[in-house]
Amino acid sequence: MLLKKCPRCGAYSLRDICPECGVKTVSAHPPKFSLLDKYGKWRQKAKLTMHHIKHSEVIS
Ligand SMILES: [Zn+2]
Numbered sequence: 357m358l359l360k361k362c363p364r365c366g367a368y369s370l371r372d373i374c375p376e377c378g379v380k381t382v383s384a385h386p387p388k389f390s391l392l393d394k395y396g397k398w399r400q401k402a403k404l405t406m407h408h409i410k411h412s413e414v415i416s
Pocket of ligand 1: 362363366377
C-alpha cells in the first residue's frame with residue numbers, strides 16, 4: 357500500500373484523488389523520510405563510536 361498526500365490540503369490518503377478537494381494526490385514519500393533514515397544511521401554510528409571510545413579507554 358502506498359500512502360498518498362494531497363498537495364493542496366496536506367491530507368494523507370490512499371486514493372489517487374483527494375476526497376476533500378478532488379486534487380490528484382502525490383506520493384507521500386518526501387526526502388524527509390530519507391533524511392530521517394540518514395539521521396538514524398548517523399546516530400547508530402555515533403553510538404558505536406562512543407562505545408569504541410569507552411572500550412579503548414578501558415584498555416589504556
Ligand atoms: Zn485535499
